[in-house]
Amino acid sequence: MSETDTKRPSQLFRNLSAKIASVPMILTAVFVFVGGTAWTIFYSFTNSKLLPRLNFVGIDQYERLWAAPRWQVAIENLAIYGVFSLVFSLVIGFLLAAMLDQKIRFEDTFRTIFLYPFALSFIVTGLVWQWLLNPDFGVQAVVRSLGWTGFDFNPLYNAQIVIYGILIAALWQGTGLIMCLMLAGLRGIDEDIWKAARVDGIPTWKTYLFIIIPMMRPVFITTLVIIAAGIVKVYDLVVAQTSGGPGIASEVPAKYVYDYMFHAQNLGQGFAASTMMLVTVIIVVVPWAYLEFGRRQRG
Amino acid sequence: MRFGFSRAVLAASVAFCVTAPASATDLEVTHWWTSGGEAAAVGEFAKAFDATGNKWVDGAIAGSGGTARPIMISRITGGDPMGATQFNHGRQAEELVEAGLMRDLTDLATKEGWKDIIKPASLLDSCTLDGKIYCVPVNIHSWQWLWLSNAAFEKAGVAVPKNWDEFVAAGPALEKAGIVPLAVGGQPWQSAGAFDVLMVAIAGKDVFMKVFGDKDETVAAGPEIAKVFKAADDARKMSKNTNVQDWNQATNLVITGKAAGQIMGDWAQGEFQVAGQVAGKDYTCLPGLGVNEIISTGGDAFYFPLLKDEEKAKAQEALASTLLDPKTQVAFNLKKGSLPVRGDVDLNAANDCMKKGLDILAKGNVIPGTDQLMSQDTQKQKEDLFSEFFSNQGLTPEDAQKRFAEIIASAD
C-alpha cells in the first residue's frame, strides 16, 4: 500500500510525529499487554495467595491445575463452545447477510432487529435467557401449558447440555454483528462478478461458495478476530446465566481464573490458569497475526 | 449524583494534603449484606453510627462475598481504601494485615476491655495476629441448622421430623405430594456448607476437628467420613429438583412450602422473619440436624484499613466501639438472625430458634467455623467438589470421598 514511506531509509527522526503520536499505543503494547502478561507468567511460578509474593514453587501450580477436574471441564466446555459458536456465527451470519442482500424490502428493519441484541451486555443477555430457559415458567412451562405435558426443554439444569443453553444466548447476542460484517463484505463485491457468473450459467449457490466467499477473505479475517477474541474471553454470560452450574458443568477457563484469583485468594493458581490460556492464544494467534499484519510491511 | 465527580477530585486531593472538614466525618463502609434481613440488620449499624455524629456511607456490593471481596482487596491494595469493611474473620484478611494495610485496634480494645466482653474468646483470637487485634467481630453465625416448613409436612401427611433420619424417611412422601424434600441452591458454597453440617451431625465434633483442623487425610478417607458421604448422597437425591441459585431463593421455597427443608446457617432466620413467619408455628429449626447439638462460631467482622486522614481515623474508632455497643448488638443480631458476640446482653426478644442457639452456646458445645480453620483456597476446592457431587448423580460417594481426602491432604 503506502510504498512511499516504507521504501525510504528509516532513521530515528524520520516520521517523528508519527512516532510521537503512537506513544500511547506503544506504551499500551509494551507495558500493559507485554508487561502485564510477563508479570502474570512470572508470578504463576510462585505460591502467591491474597497478594503477589515472590515465593517460588516451580511448576506446582501447573501440576495442580491440570489435575483439577474443574479445569478439565472448563477446557472441554471452551472447546465445544468455541467450535460451535465459530461455525454457527459464521454460517448464520453469512446466510442472514446473503438473504438481506437480495434487494429485499424493509432491509433496514430486518437488519436493526438482527443487530439490536449486540447493544445489550452479556450480563443482560444471560439474565434474559436464564429466564426464558427457566423450566418453571420459561419456554418449557409455556409449551407444557399448551397441552404437550411431556415436553422437555431444560438445558440450564441439565449438566449434559447446559453449554448449549449458553450457546443459544451467545448466538442470539452476537450473530447480528457478524451479519453486519458479512453484509458489508457482500456489498463490496463488484456487480460485474455476479453478471459474469450469470452469463456463464453458474447457479447462485455455487457462485457464493466458490467465487464470492473466497473474495471476502479479508472480511472473514476481521470477523474471525472478533469471534475468537470473544470466545476466549467468555465469562459474564456464564456468570449471569448459570454461574457455572449445575455443579461445575458449565465452567469456562476465564471463570476458573477469576474464581481462583479472587474467591479462593490463590493468585498463583489463577495466574497459572491464565498463563495456560495466554500460551494457547499466543500459539494460535501470533503466527497468524504476523503473517496477516506483518507481511505487508515487506511487500 | 450529588457527589460523583467533585468527590472523586476531592479524594484525589486528599492523597496530597490532609484536609480536615470540621463537621461530621463520612465513613465509607463496604459489605455484602443485601438480602432482606441482612439489609435491615445493617441499617441498625448505620443508625447507631450516625447517632455518634458521623455519617455512614453505605458501600453495599451485591452477589455475596465472592463478588465483593476482590473489589475490597483491590481498593485496599490500590491505595484507595474505604473506611471500614466486612470480612468473615479468620483467614480471609490475614495477608492484608501482614502487609501492614490494616489498622491495629489493640489500644481501643484494651481501653474498652474487649477481652472480657467478647464471648466465646475464639472470636477475638481470630482477629488477633501476633498479639495485636485487627478486627471487630460483630456476630456469631452457625451453619448447623435444618429449617423445616411445617406446612409442607402437613400437606404430605407426615409429622414434622425431629432429626435427620426421620427427615430422610419422609422424603418419598414429600416427593409424592409434589414437594422438593430438600432445597439446595446452585451456588457452590451451599452444597459445601451442607456437607460440613452433615459431617458434624453424623461423624461428630472430634472427626470434624481432625479433618478440618488437623487436616488428617486418613480420617478423611476413613469409614466415618464414608458415612457422611452416604448421607450427602441421600441429600443430593432429595434436592435434585431445586431449580434456584441463591440461598435466599432456596429459603423462600421453604417459606412458601414448595420445599420441605433446607440445611442453611442461622442467617436464613432473617428471611423467615422478614416473611412474617413464626418459629415453632410456621417453621421448625433443628440445630445440628437434631442429631448432634453443636454449633460453629464463625461470623462476620469489620476491619479498618489504615488511613492517613486523622478525622477519619477518629471516626473509625467511633464505629468500632459502636459495633460492640450492647444496644447495637441486640438490634443488629435480632434482625440478622445471628447471635451477639457479647455474653452480657439481654436477648429477651429472641425467638425460639435463637434461644436454642444461645443455649447451645452457653453449654459450650461449639466448634470453630470452617473459615477460621481453612484457607479460602481449600474452601474453594471443596466447593468445586461438592457442587459437582450434588449436581452430578454419576459421581459416586466413593470417588467423591477419594477426591475429598486428596483436598484435605493438600489443605492449608
Added chain:
Amino acid sequence: MADTTLDPSAIAASEPYGPRPRAVFSPRNIFLYGTLIVVAVYYLLPLYVMVVTSLKGMPEIRLGNIFSPPMEITFEPWVKAWATACTGLNCDGLSRGFWNSVRITVPSVILSIAIASVNGYALANWRFKGADIFFTILIVGAFIPYQVMIYPIVIMLREIGLYGNLWGLVIVHSIFGMPILTLLFRNYFTSVPEELFKAARVDGAGFWAIYLKIMLPMSLPIFVVAIILQVTGIWNDFLFGVVYTRPDTYPMTVQLNNIVNSVQGVKEYNVNMAATILTGLVPLIVYFVSGKLFVRGIAAGAVKG
C-alpha cells in the same frame, strides 16, 4: 488476490449488489421473507418478554405465561427500578448510576477514539520501523481475558496515582478498546486513495495537518462505528467499573447487578426486567438511530484486511 477495492463514497450509496428482484409472490420470495420473518421473531422474542414482563405485577407473573401480554399494565416496576430499588441501605435504584455512567462513558469514548484513530492513521500512512510489531502485540492483546489484567492494572494505576479516580477508569477503557478500534481505523485509512495523501505531502502538509484536514473530514462512517462500539462496550462494562471506581461513582451496570442480585425475599422479575431495559436503553437507542451508518462504517473498516 483480487482486491475487493472499496471506495468509501461508493459504500455511502449502500446499494445492494445482489441478483435483481423478481415477481413479488414468487416461491423464492415467499421462502426468503418467510425465513427472515421467522428469524426476526426469534430475535425479538426476548425483548418482547422483557418489555411485557416489566409491565406486569408480581401476582400475574407467578400465575401466568411469560409470553402473554399483561392483563393490567403497571408502570410501578419501572418506577421502582429507576428510583427506589434497594441495595443495602441505598434505596435510590438505578438513578444514581445513570449520570455516573454518562460521566464515565463520554470521556472514555472520546479519549479511546482519539488515540485509536491516530494509531490507525500512523499505521496506515506513516508506517515506521517496528510499528507492525506493536500492532501485532495489540491484536494479540484483544484475546487476553480482562480478569487476568486486573491486578497488574491495579498496580500500574496505583503507581501513577490514578487508582479510584475517574480518569484511571477512562484510561483503562482506552487501553482495552485500543486493539479492535486500531484495527478498524487502520483498515479504513488504508483504503483512502493514495493520491489524496501524496498530493497533500507535495503541498508540504505534515502528519497532523493531513490527519486533521484530509483524513478526519472523510472518516465519518468509521467514527460512527467506533462511537457505537465504544458507547456500547463502555456503557455495558461491569468489571472495570466496579473494580476501578468507588461506590459514589459506580456506573449503572453495577447498580443493575446490585438490584438483580439483592434478592429481598422473592425475586422481583418485573423490576429486574425494567432495570435491565433501562440499563440497556442508551446503547439500544444509539443502535436504532444509527443502524444504517453502522453497516456503512463497518463496510469501510472491516472489508479491507
